[in-house]
Amino acid sequence: MPTLSVFLDVPLAQKLEGSLLKTYKQDDCPNKIFLAYRVCMTSEGQPWVSSVVPKIRLQISQDPSLNYEYMPMMGMKSFTEASLKLLFGKYNQVIVENRVGGVHTVGDNGAFQLGAQFLKIWRKDSRIVYIISSKKESHGLVFQDMGFTVCEYSLWDSKQLCMDPSVLLDVAEQAPHGCIFVIGNIGDCKLTQSQWARLIASMKSKQIFPFFDIPYQGLSTGNLEEDTGFLQYFVSQDFEFFCSQSLSKIFGIYDEGVGVLVVVALNNQLLLCVLSQLMNLTQALWLNPPTRGARIITSILCNPALQGEWKQSLKELVENIMLIKEKVKEKLRLLGTPGSWDHITDQNGPQSYLGLNSQKVEYLVKKKHIYIPKNGRINFTCINAWNIDYITQSINEAVLSPEGSE
């Protein structure tokens, strides 16, 4: 009798992402362009790496004093300390009062995984997670797999073509008591003072637990402090919160995903309890986090000259993003493409919405071989001197085509 497989009932899983890239790679058209890379690209079409990183890589490889033993479970202490100072600023009250701590994690998904496990165990009444961001986030899955009810809301208003903070306010007012808010990109929303007050009041009265997502501090505005300034506000309002701090993208070490699960508590004693529980959870998750990326980042952040060089490289990257956006807008204006296109330059960061509906996007993919996700959110650093004319002319064509016009 032939053996029956244990895996007989396991179906082929649908791919969750990457199918656009796969179609792009299979496309034989010489003009094909992919505008959805997750990483920032240089004007030569290569993944961006901060100029300071290769030097440090080499230096670390040649350092005979380094040992390659296991890290403690919490990860590299100097790394989390440097990362927290970057996130909050050296003199922030949570640092001075010793009530912020971090666990070195495997990328930002690792931070969400760890944080979600903690919340599942220690906030048994919090079973609903609201994810409010400018796009669909992969960490929705993390919470879902763990049994949370996940509701996702987009801050992007595809009709008005702008970020709409009222989504966040409405959700906060309608959400049940004690739920969890995973908040991304809130720094890119311009909340008025009264909107802030409304948000804080709702979140306080309902004891909503905030879990912030900082995927790339500095890449929104080019200013590291400005990008995370809103955290200060939550600190000043006596919130306790988690924060997923990802550092790979802002150094250009994408293959060494390093992140920090940041914990802000009301006092040091509470913090130590939370960190001790998190440490036990990391043991089951990955025991010791990989150190390579953390070592590179720590070497840079702990040396003022290198830190300066890195900040400069980040600033240049952001200036380049702004320049590309300006050029795209200008070229569309010169082509007479209907619409204002101000929304392109109004958005921060490398990833922004083109503001095209799905039919127009399909037109670009199918007819022009320009690969764009269905929601029309592209990575502007994929546009360079060689492809900008083809891209803007194609957008113009798509907008003018009768397909998908209202």
Add this chain to the structure above:
Amino acid sequence: MPTLSVFLDVPLAQKLEGSLLKTYKQDDCPNKIFLAYRVCMTSEGQPWVSSVVPKIRLQISQDPSLNYEYMPMMGMKSFTEASLKLLFGKYNQVIVENRVGGVHTVGDNGAFQLGAQFLKIWRKDSRIVYIISSKKESHGLVFQDMGFTVCEYSLWDSKQLCMDPSVLLDVAEQAPHGCIFVIGNIGDCKLTQSQWARLIASMKSKQIFPFFDIPYQGLSTGNLEEDTGFLQYFVSQDFEFFCSQSLSKIFGIYDEGVGVLVVVALNNQLLLCVLSQLMNLTQALWLNPPTRGARIITSILCNPALQGEWKQSLKELVENIMLIKEKVKEKLRLLGTPGSWDHITDQNGPQSYLGLNSQKVEYLVKKKHIYIPKNGRINFTCINAWNIDYITQSINEAVLSPEGSE
């Protein structure tokens, strides 16, 4: 009104491990010795690193052709391929028939985490996990946290001072239908042909799913093929199984925990289904695994000269372990310490049982400042020319002391 903390009910967690090392570090005695490092040590008391690794590290840092983009979710393909060939041998039927695959994971705990998540979803009737190994394994926690019932059995017979495969046979005969067996160190047990037949018969008839643990291929016998030979037997008996393959320890890159969750299925179609589901799970766990360690290992395994050099370094390490064990035994004999001490050299690998009861161990820790885990299992590579006399004399003293003698 002061704000109440969200974390008010979170107690300080008990540390799961590391307290012995902490006590050792706090000890002021100049003679103190720690014999429980997780990594192999050189005769100079430094963590062992294969001589080929520093060269590769440097080479990789200087290679301008490498890019540092995100890896695919399944990890580095060349790495998993090379690892599978190492585990099974190039011409193994599962490789030839294309029915073995692997997912690049964050260390071996990552492999257990991923495998356990899969089994939880796709083997809903398998809720009991038996962990059968020579020592308490940290992955028991992984399964426990996920809601499995975990039963642990030790292969070490502390009375007879030997590995006892009958433990495994008895558990297999008493275990319920459809349970999961996490099996470590089975290669170190000398099963007779009839014992093998009994084991296979029980596991087959009860559809027990094997999940093997290969923490350090080659470090048991010094022979890479011999250490994992038992896998061939399970393959030949048409078993489907998982295997956690850890590679950090055998290259000496402890801080870049890299592992592979190995999947063996009855055919390629089944394998692809399982791998596709695992890929979706990795997205929530860590999205992309870190590549540094994988890159180092792949560079070595894919170059015959480097692979030869690495194998030689591993062989020397194992020969050194055997030599240390012989010397310890010899010195105890010369001291006239009661007992045969053959069990020291009869055990394979760097970590072996001294065969002392907990009172004798306590004597060594408290009176001689020699730090040994309660079960008396030590890392023999921590013993070197400078401390061997003190250690053997102390063991002699402990054995002769009236404390804890029967």
